[in-house]
Amino acid sequence: MALALLAGCAAGPETLRLRQETVSVELSNTPFFAQERYQCGPAALATVLVSSGVSVTPEALVSEVYIPEREGSLQSEMIAAARRHGRVPFRLDGHVESVLAELYAGRPVLVFQNLGLNRLPVWHYAVTVGHDADRGEFVMRSGTEPRHIESDKDWLARWDRAGRWTVVVVRPDELPVSASAESWLAAVAPFESLGQLDIARTAYDTASQRWPGNALVWAALGNVHYALGEQSEAAKAYARSIDIDPSASLVRNNYAQTLAELGCTERAQQELATAAVGANPSQLTLLHSTRADIAALSTSARCPFRP
Amino acid sequence: MNKIKAIVASVAVSAMLTAVLPTPALAAVVSTEQMMSQGASTQDRAAVDTFLARADVRDQLQAWGVAPSVVEQRVASLSDQELQELSLKIQEQPAGGDVIAVIGIVFLVLLILELVGVTNVFTSI
Numbered sequence: 067m068a069l070a071l072l073a074g075c076a077a078g079p080e081t082l083r084l085r086q087e088t089v090s091v092e093l094s095n096t097p098f099f100a101q102e103r104y105q106c107g108p109a110a111l112a113t114v115l116v117s118s119g120v121s122v123t124p125e126a127l128v129s130e131v132y133i134p135e136r137e138g139s140l141q142s143e144m145i146a147a148a149r150r151h152g153r154v155p156f157r158l159d160g161h162v163e164s165v166l167a168e169l170y171a172g173r174p175v176l177v178f179q180n181l182g183l184n185r186l187p188v189w190h191y192a193v194t195v196g197h198d199a200d201r202g203e204f205v206m207r208s209g210t211e212p213r214h215i216e217s218d219k220d221w222l223a224r225w226d227r228a229g230r231w232t233v234v235v236v237r238p239d240e241l242p243v244s245a246s247a248e249s250w251l252a253a254v255a256p257f258e259s260l261g262q263l264d265i266a267r268t269a270y271d272t273a274s275q276r277w278p279g280n281a282l283v284w285a286a287l288g289n290v291h292y293a294l295g296e297q298s299e300a301a302k303a304y305a306r307s308i309d310i311d312p313s314a315s316l317v318r319n320n321y322a323q324t325l326a327e328l329g330c331t332e333r334a335q336q337e338l339a340t341a342a343v344g345a346n347p348s349q350l351t352l353l354h355s356t357r358a359d360i361a362a363l364s365t366s367a368r369c370p371f372r373p
Numbered sequence: 374m375n376k377i378k379a380i381v382a383s384v385a386v387s388a389m390l391t392a393v394l395p396t397p398a399l400a401a402v403v404s405t406e407q408m409m410s411q412g413a414s415t416q417d418r419a420a421v422d423t424f425l426a427r428a429d430v431r432d433q434l435q436a437w438g439v440a441p442s443v444v445e446q447r448v449a450s451l452s453d454q455e456l457q458e459l460s461l462k463i464q465e466q467p468a469g470g471d472v473i474a475v476i477g478i479v480f481l482v483l484l485i486l487e488l489v490g491v492t493n494v495f496t497s498i
Contacts, residue, residue: 104470130447134438138468142459146450178469182483191469228467248409255406256452286405293402316403323401356401 080162084218085202089170092196092205093117096174098212099124106209107131107139110191111147113207114176114235120151138189141178141231149257153235154269156242156253160230162222166197167243173234174207180227189228194221238269247277251286258290266290274303281311285320292324298370300324315345319356326360329367334360406453423453426460433463 097116101109101124108127115122130147131139148155158164158175168175175194182188192214196205204221208214216224225232234242238257241250250273257266270287277283288303304321308314318341326334338357345353407419431448435441451459459466 107469110469129440129443133434133468136437136468136470138470140459140463140466140468142451142455142466143447146447146452146455150450178467180467183486186482187467188483189467189469251405252409255404255409256455259404259406259452260450282405282408285408289402289405289408316408320402352401352403359401 078219078222080222081202081219084162084197084199084222087166087197087199090197090199091166091169092198093169093172093174094195096193096195096207098207100210100212102128104137105132105139106191107144109209110176110193110207111139111144113193114174114233115148115151115153117174118153118235118237120153122151139191144176144191145233148233148235149260149262152238152262152265154238154253154257154265156234156236156245156250158232158234158242158244159249160232161244164244165194165232168234169194169197171243173236173242176233176235177225178228178231179224181224184227187227238265239272241272241276247273247280247283251282255286258286258293263290263294267294279310281307281314281317283307284310285314285317288317288320288324292320297324297328301328301371313344315341315349315353319349319353322360323356325369325371326363327365327367328369328371329365330369330371331360331363333369333371410454419453423456426456427451429460430456430463 095117097113099109099112105124105128108124108131111127111131112122112124127147130150131143133139133143145155145157158168165175165177177192177194179190179192180187181190190209192206192208194204194206197203198205202218204216204218206214206216236242238254245253250269254266254269254273257263257269267287267290270283270290273280273283274287284303284307288300288307291297291300291303301321301324304317304324307317308321311317318337322334322337322341325331325337335357338353338360342350342353427448430451431444434444434447439447448456
């Protein structure tokens with residue numbers, strides 16, 4: 067018991083790491099919207115969206131993320147609303163260094179906090195806009211306070227008790243500092259599925275410039291071109307993906323379908339045959355159904371690629 | 374009897390799917406989201422799951438007072454994965470709001486903790 071209390075008072079490894087930071091940052095230009103009762107979700111979301119150049123008000127976001135009977139907003143609806151406003155909602159990993167990196171890059175960070183205890187949670191959204199390395203404090207836009215200060219230790223504890231949920235919203239042509247190809251694609255893929263194709267295309271394009279050696283990035287770019295009806299562009303992107311990773315059966319499946327629509331039926335069948343090698347049973351089912359689709363396809367297109 | 378029920382159910386589901394789902398969901402090209410979840414195997418099943426999850430989430434949001442005029446649009450912007458997660462445990466999902474709603478004993482406990490400096494509920498709303 068005594069040990070536990072002692073541990074509770076001592077600074078954890080992350081607080082110690084924060085104490086070694088020497089660079090301070092404060093994004094003073096970040097707007098502030100005082101929250102209405104219960105409505106920290108719309109206020110915090112508006113703060114990061116407006117910072118990213120979106121024209122929106124907390125009032126307008128109430129009907130998008132607020133749930134009257136819950137007197138609050140769900141995390142997934144905050145994410146979905148950012149997408150509706152054309153910004154990629156990117157979840158940071160749980161490292162405090164990733165939060166600092168975004169602040170240094172000029173991006174305010176939306177954080178979820180538990181101001182109460184694990185057993186008596188009081189959930190709250192706020193926006194972290196700065197870190198004072200000398201004083202060991204975070205600066206936030208929170209609730210009705212335009213410049214709320216929290217010590218490193220408190221900030222970490224409240225963030226930790228809320229599962230370290232942290233989001234930055236970015237334009238599709240910029241990348242968060244800590245993004246990897248996989249985490250960026252995961253944040254962008256819902257745009258493709260939900261039909262916001264222009265945003266998906268820009269975001270995949272951004273990824274292909276940053277990670278040109280990643281097979282999945284090119285496959286994703288192929289998918290969005292295909293969805294936009296740009297088969298030639300799609301075929302090129304799929305080919306590049308397959309060059310990097312010849313074993314991806316699903317990419318070959320998409321490539322085959324695209325080739326067939328371009329009039330390259332023979333090459334399409336070859337791709338399907340190659341894809342079947344090493345495919346698992348469920349992928350084989352898909353490949354069979356694509357083969358049937360291709361056989362039934364009647365196209366007058368003339369294959370633009372050499373046999 | 375069960376067999377008949379199963380047939381009726383499957384017919385009903387197919388009818389719903391044909392009526393509501395956009396056809397591309399069942400097209401030959403696998404989406405990036407499916408590639409990343411490795412779920413391309415059972416596209417049809419995934420489409421049914423998503424369809425049912427969407428209905429669950431829509432009903433719950435409406436029951437919680439979200440206006441019918443906006444609920445459809447809200448649910449339509451959730452990804453498949455978000456829908457599945459929400460439909461499984463929307464009740465337990467935390468909703469960030471503020472603390473005016475904190476009542477009774479909870480209020481007292483938090484107030485004491487606040488006074489001894491453990492929490493920061495009443496200064497940061």
